[in-house]
Amino acid sequence: MRESARAEDLLDWYDRHARVLPWRVGPAARRERVRPDPYRVWLSEIMLQQTTVAAVKAYFEKFTQRWPTVVDLANAEDADVMAAWAGLGYYARARNLLKCARVVRDDFGGVFPDTHEALIGLPGVGRYTAAAVAAIAFDRAEVVVDGNVERVMARLYDEHTPLPGAKGVLTEYAAGLTPEARPGDYAQAVMDLGATICTPKRPACGLCPWRRSCAAWEAGTAAVLPKKAPKKVKPVRFGIAYLARRIDGAVLLETRPDSGLLGGMLGWPGSDWIEGEPVESPPIRAEWKTLPGEARHTFTHFHLRLMVKTALVPMDRQPVRGVFVEKDAFSPSDLPTVMRKAFDLARG
Template sequence: MRDRLINDLLDWYDANARVMPWRVSPADRKAGVKPDPYRVWMSEIMLQQTTVAAVRDYFNRFTARWPTVADLAAADDADVMAEWAGLGYYARARNLLKCARFVVDECGGAFPDTHAGLLKLPGVGPYTAGAVSSIAYNLPEVVVDGNVERVMSRLYDEHTPLPAAKPVLTEYARALTPIDRPGDYAQAVMDLGATICTPRNPACGICPWRDPCAARAAGTAPELPKKTPKKPKPERLGFAYVARREDGAWLLETRPDKGLLGGMLGWPGSDWSDAPKTNPPLDTDWQTLNATARHTFTHFHLTLTVLIARVPKDAAPSAGSFVPAADFSPSSLPTVMRKVYDLAADPLRHIDPDQS
């Protein structure tokens, strides 16, 4: 039964593997082309909590600008954080740099080729270590993401709700991981979950595991995996101050390395809490916009009151610094800060016809 499951899935993958910029196709792999551990690692870091569609362009830009781990290790932090802007979960970008520098400084510029060695890298946990081990080095390590959890829960008709079901679903996946072609197999299960065994309306009729799937036989596939209900997200409030100098420069700051949006460019502002304290970075005439910037993080919803001001060239802020208009790109801002910019830009745009 196990061998049939593996063989049927790999046959399906050989014919239907998704084309991705970080992936070596099954045909190329069979011809001897080996995946680049750097590209596999980067794709896995980017794909955490994010979709393939969202990651593809970021991956292409990163690998074009920093084609090797040594290139990335030598990059300026600000450049990497700016390139990451909009992808979210910004701790990943900081860990990306830490890991690249660790690989260069401590590993001779080459990624470890064992699961245990990969686990020693900054920002690399069991999932990423398993994925790089399997995909890059073709080692029989189990790889379990959300797609794999869904496939396993349906294949075995497992009704234990997530996250409590994670250990048993991991064991199901581990038991099926083959010695031969483990990298292709890991990607095949993920592709199956992403394209056939989808969260809603799974295409059971064309699934290579249709016959052995216990949930399909029981009619329970659409309701799996079960999940423990999430608690409502709390609401937090804050203030964002957007000042533009009469020469067109914008007042910006780099957020502390630790905490949300760590190391990212943004607008000076308050704490984010139930009752934030106002702390404007300049003593000037601030105007409050009628619209607010709203953004949802993993654990809470945030609503920012946006205040704007036009200030003279000699303005001396208590937080942040003025960045010339020619050196500022809104695309370098994380999403919530870009939302603030979108609200504030029009009222502040036409300051000096030669600078706006």
Template sequence: MRETADTALLPQELLDWYDRHARVMPWRVGPADRARGQRPDPYRVWLSEVMLQQTTVAAVKSYFEAFTARWPRVTDLAAAEDAEVMAAWAGLGYYARARNLLKCARAVAQEHDGVFPDTREGLLALPGIGPYTAAAVSAIAFDRAETVVDGNVERVMARLFDEHVPLPQAKPLLTAHAEALTPTARPGDYAQAVMDLGATVCTPRNPLCGLCPWRGACAAWAAGTQAELPKKAPKKRKPVRHGIAYLARRVDGAWLLETRPETGLLGGMLGWPGTDWVDIETPLPGEAAPIRAEWKTLPEEARHTFTHFHLRLTLKVALVPMDRAPERGEFVPPEAFRPGDLPTLMRKAFDLGRPR
């Protein structure tokens, strides 16, 4: 890196670059509009940050636009039915975010008169908001000089300072570097600028160093190590779990569905009744069937990968008469059943189990 005295120039160099190259996002107030006095809507900033956790910008855009069209204010979201929000979130993954989204929206509406706290500490007191989201919202929405560190920022810092300590061990070190560079002038634009730099120039593979405003200060570029940073500790092999999903269709076309428990994976989402997901293939077929029927086992499995394990679901299908009551779940008539309201795993099961 350049001498310490020169590091004070880096934030302004990056802001100058951001003024010319900022990405256009549906939730973002660009630098030109911000300079003219337009302020970001904290609700839109918060919603986008929650949606973007472990999810790409490309995947989030359509969900964000649909959510803000349907619930344009945090009070609108707070008043929504749980099932409506969970259905609108279906397919975006990491469903605990949707449950926390509602808890937070209701806390803002009920305890803060629909106005988000404007400090990191105030935001941290809200349900479902952790250190990263609190820092991001306070910086971007309220121009607080908070340090915002996501995966893009970690990569930029690792290369800028040529840090070879592997992640996740390096997180405190990279955060300290990021904090030392965070300016008091335009901190909201700066936070977005560092993330944009990592997303568009300082990319994981084949970084575009020739376009980087920090190339002259980059220790990794000087050493020729930028392509190998950040280092990452070897990943543990993901275990495989197994389960059974039961797809029961009534003769009138209704499907038997249930709302999953609030806690755990896919909590609060609509899905097919089934067994627990275990590391070995138990329980035995038919042990947890939600309704008495002649079950047929399909030759295909529904396969899905979660953060910590791979899942393989054996699929059992049955056609049941009108007068048979289920022990679990409820029949949803065909006119009310929308496969798009199901999370991705359950939609995969439906695609395999529906009548051809």
């Protein structure tokens, strides 16, 4: 007979197998009343949106070393934060990161609010992030549902409704299991279970503390859950990136508008990205050379293929947009990934 899932069983497993993460206060430390830093919890949750733990670790360490408190981050220069974020993707998160830090500094005295209702009013903080910070940082009994939790719940209850339509019912399942005791540890335990045991492919059901409670394990359907609606085919957009270098080595860069993709980031001047032949829009008069190959990148909603053009320009030539950055002040690592790909094509 299948047993009912219990939060206590998962917490017992978590006490032994919790992942060690740079932003986490583990269960043993929490028992010794070591409290998580809400700033570190919030920062990690923003960074982890649509990004893997492996990719986030180095960025998190860099940010917390350079800006150890939310007030330090709020006082930072926008360009410095955007450059430190370069390569992590989904750049609206970085803009909202600064907005949120400044609201916490200015409206809350540099102290994060401790309820879901107050947290969700902060810039860039949605329902999931508010629930995660409230639970993990403040031990509020909030229902925390990310992709890992959705997968665990779909299998635990053998739910075959495809995502994203199943989100509501999966959240209801998660709410029914969320305990009043140790809700912060529990929220992290379910995420750890999904990340290490109840994985998308080849789940390790034999090691799962909820195996005897799992309807999908009993039915033999775990490997095909959660079901997902068919993905739409992504369109392809085309554009041109102009890489101009002055004879003294300075490079021509522009800061992209705050709104839209790569908003607020440094990049090469270029054309609009469209589903057709891009319109030439060179940022400076020069003899432009088209490089063989393309810089290709995939965003959430489309694939991008950039033609890369290069030019060497004299010292007295002025651009119609963008500014020249001195050679010693330019670092390719400050560029978002797609712009680094264009740079690598030009350099190679």
